[in-house]
Amino acid sequence: xxxxxxxxxxxxxxxxxxxxxxxxxxxxxxxxxxxxxxxxxxxxxxxxxxxxxxxxxxxxxxxxxxxxxxxxxxxxxxxxxxxxxxxxxxxxxxxxxxxxxxxxxxxxxxxxxxxxxxxxxxxxxxxxxxxxxxxxxxxxxxxxxxxxxxxxxxxxxxxxxxxxxxxxxxxxxxxxxxxxxxxxxxxxxxxxxxxxxxxxxxxxxxxxxxxxxxxxxxxxxxxxx
Amino acid sequence: xxxxxxxxxxxxxxxxxxxxxxxxxxxxxxxxxxxxxxxxxxxxxxxxxxxxxxxxxxxxxxxxxxxxxxxxxxxxxxxxxxxxxxxxxxxxxxxxxxxxxxxxxxxxxxxxxxxxxxxxxxxxxxxxxxxxxxxxxxxxxxxxxxxxxxxxxxxxxxxxxxxxxxxxxxxxxxxxxxxxxxxxxxxxxxxxxxxxxxxxxxxxxxxxxxxxxxxxxxxxxxxxxxxxxxxxxxxxxxxxxxxxxxxxxxxxxxxxxxxxxxxxxxxxxxxxxxxxxxxxxxxxxxxxxxxxxxxxxxxxxxxxxxxxxxxxxxxxxxxxxxxxxxxxxxxxxxxxxxxxxxxxxxxxxxxxxxxxxxxxxxxxxxxxxxxxxxxxxxxxxxxxxxxxxxxxxxxxxxxxxxxxxxxxxxxxxxxxxxxxxxxxxxxxxxxxxxxxxxxxxxxxxxxxxxxxxxxxxxxxxxxxxxxxxxxxxxxxxxxxxxxxxxxxxxxxxxxxxxxxxxxxxxxxxxxxxxxxxxxxxxxxx
Numbered sequence: 001x002x003x004x005x006x007x008x009x010x011x012x013x014x015x016x017x018x019x020x021x022x023x024x025x026x027x028x029x030x031x032x033x034x035x036x037x038x039x040x041x042x043x044x045x046x047x048x049x050x051x052x053x054x055x056x057x058x059x060x061x062x063x064x065x066x067x068x069x070x071x072x073x074x075x076x077x078x079x080x081x082x083x084x085x086x087x088x089x090x091x092x093x094x095x096x097x098x099x100x101x102x103x104x105x106x107x108x109x110x111x112x113x114x115x116x117x118x119x120x121x122x123x124x125x126x127x128x129x130x131x132x133x134x135x136x137x138x139x140x141x142x143x144x145x146x147x148x149x150x151x152x153x154x155x156x157x158x159x160x161x162x163x164x165x166x167x168x169x170x171x172x173x174x175x176x177x178x179x180x181x182x183x184x185x186x187x188x189x190x191x192x193x194x195x196x197x198x199x200x201x202x203x204x205x206x207x208x209x210x211x212x213x214x215x216x217x218x219x220x221x222x223x224x225x
Numbered sequence: 226x227x228x229x230x231x232x233x234x235x236x237x238x239x240x241x242x243x244x245x246x247x248x249x250x251x252x253x254x255x256x257x258x259x260x261x262x263x264x265x266x267x268x269x270x271x272x273x274x275x276x277x278x279x280x281x282x283x284x285x286x287x288x289x290x291x292x293x294x295x296x297x298x299x300x301x302x303x304x305x306x307x308x309x310x311x312x313x314x315x316x317x318x319x320x321x322x323x324x325x326x327x328x329x330x331x332x333x334x335x336x337x338x339x340x341x342x343x344x345x346x347x348x349x350x351x352x353x354x355x356x357x358x359x360x361x362x363x364x365x366x367x368x369x370x371x372x373x374x375x376x377x378x379x380x381x382x383x384x385x386x387x388x389x390x391x392x393x394x395x396x397x398x399x400x401x402x403x404x405x406x407x408x409x410x411x412x413x414x415x416x417x418x419x420x421x422x423x424x425x426x427x428x429x430x431x432x433x434x435x436x437x438x439x440x441x442x443x444x445x446x447x448x449x450x451x452x453x454x455x456x457x458x459x460x461x462x463x464x465x466x467x468x469x470x471x472x473x474x475x476x477x478x479x480x481x482x483x484x485x486x487x488x489x490x491x492x493x494x495x496x497x498x499x500x501x502x503x504x505x506x507x508x509x510x511x512x513x514x515x516x517x518x519x520x521x522x523x524x525x526x527x528x529x530x531x532x533x534x535x536x537x538x539x540x541x542x543x544x545x546x547x548x549x550x551x552x553x554x555x556x557x558x559x560x561x562x563x564x565x566x567x568x569x570x571x572x573x574x575x576x577x578x579x580x581x582x583x584x585x586x587x588x589x590x591x592x593x594x595x596x597x598x599x600x601x602x603x604x605x606x607x608x609x610x611x612x613x614x615x616x617x618x619x620x621x622x623x624x625x626x627x628x629x630x631x632x633x634x635x636x637x638x639x640x641x642x643x644x645x646x647x648x649x650x651x652x653x654x655x656x657x658x659x660x661x662x663x664x665x666x667x668x669x670x671x672x673x674x675x676x677x678x679x680x681x682x683x684x685x686x687x688x689x690x691x692x693x694x695x696x697x698x699x700x701x702x703x704x705x706x707x708x709x710x711x712x713x714x715x716x717x718x719x720x721x722x723x724x725x726x727x728x729x730x731x732x733x734x735x736x737x738x739x740x741x742x743x744x745x746x747x748x749x750x
Contacts, residue, residue, distance in 0.1 A: 078603075091246060109242065111242070112241060112242070113242070129249060129253070134242075134244040136244075136683055137247070138244075139244075139247045141245065157245055157246075157247065158233070161234050161247040161252050162234040162235075179505055186338045191255065194255070194256070195255070195256055198253075199256065215469065216257045216467060219464075220253045220469070223250050224461075224498075
């Protein structure tokens, strides 16, 4: 979002495209939840993103209140409300800028979700939060994997959700073939890196870095059962 | 394949698509914690800290070195707030609890000062239901509190044992309320009310622990503290919404919210999550407790209970279930008619709001207010015959005043029908009179009637009688069918009174179609 706003058009579009590629699922699920069938939802999703990326609609987003998530949802609602646009969606090809989205996986994920009695908007927020976390953790794991430390990540990852009782340090040291002090340091670094990545990712989606904390709180509230 | 797993940190169910199998809420929470105080810290507000290393408490032997004046006996437990030991003061020959704060906490700037302030405030709290603070200080960088030792268990342990029954709950909660009210009056908010902090001694006395420590240790809204033992864990579930959204604006009402959560958990064994089911629908408890719980769990502090003592009153009134009397409740004697009128107004929309208003106006307890409001509602509906208040009153009074109201409504058309019936009958009456005269040898006073007219008049008369009978059945609510028949007959163009009968008949039929009227007629078997 920051990149998308501050820089020239092609980079802005690319940044926006990256965001769209990451967060398309909550939107697809939202459209599905609004009652559209699988095929129609696919077309609509594609079409929505295409339009988003073609028009320079980002210019209309308020600088200070820039929450990409809210903007996306509002734009989608507007899009769905416009019947003409919906009809047109069937005719477009779409997907040129975004690349193909894995709708099969998306539909699979959607159908595996348990029934909710929350509003589609609330569900959108929840899914957004989940997608965000998935993205951050997957990227983090990939980072560790690249450094040859994939197994370390897997063993220690539960500290990221605050679980200090994964095992006593002495045991972990034995398992990972290193010293206790090294384990402590690794854990510390893992947490720190996770936090960095999380905040970075969120900063992408809010206009103002000062809003990151609030966004985390909002997402936390959205996940409250 | 789909086993339900719970997050070891916060205890909530892990969703099926949990990222890397980790709890999303905890993940976000961990993301909120910043490194030592470098992130925005409001003046005077302790910066959000995380205890990044698990706190390994020293052994009793190690501690003895720090506290020569005590006999440190056992480690009782540990949590994010530190570790607690059982110790003995040899001089006084009494058992005390020694609480050690995590050393990381002390590393913050200004901690010593805050610690002193908080400890002094806590020491001021002298209440049978609050764990007393005997002493506090700092020994070689190790901050400690010397407190009352409570020989018993905490509410969490009791909940886990499954031994807690509603009557016990109703005995525990008032004591908690007393403690909270006392502390709030002293200007101290606990901020971390949860079952782990509610202790019960062997005599069944409630003791609240860790008062004010949450603030002292710089509790961030989402500070999930680490623990060695799995039981004591700061879950966000007991926190009031404003503690998470606007932590700077938290006041004593946050404690009341937490108490609501605890109460719900005590009654049902579960946390009130999302759209939760009222306790009376989950377990066998008094319905009035639902209102207590719901009000304590209001998202907006303004809508919540404002005082712990109010919760206590309400819970106790449920405990000593008072029978509802028939006459005007004592509370209403001497009250102004304006109060009653206002109650009636609110009662039209929302009974619970009316009860609340009455309580605010008179300071009455929950049960008494409910009784008073119901009584007012009954009185009003009997007077005005309106169905609005009848609809709002509870089931028993509904059938009673609904009946009166139904009768009231039907009275007018019934009278109309009777009039029509009577008019129709006059023709018959004239005929009869004339017949009698004729038979007794007189003459018609009215011009001679031919046979045809005589028959017509008799038919009219019969019609009139039928209408009269129907009207009678209607106003007495004896028979729906006959009442309807009466109306139908009235509106048929069979008599000269038809112009009157038509509107009345239609009116009557419409009224008889209303469900609130119909239901008072006996159903035909």
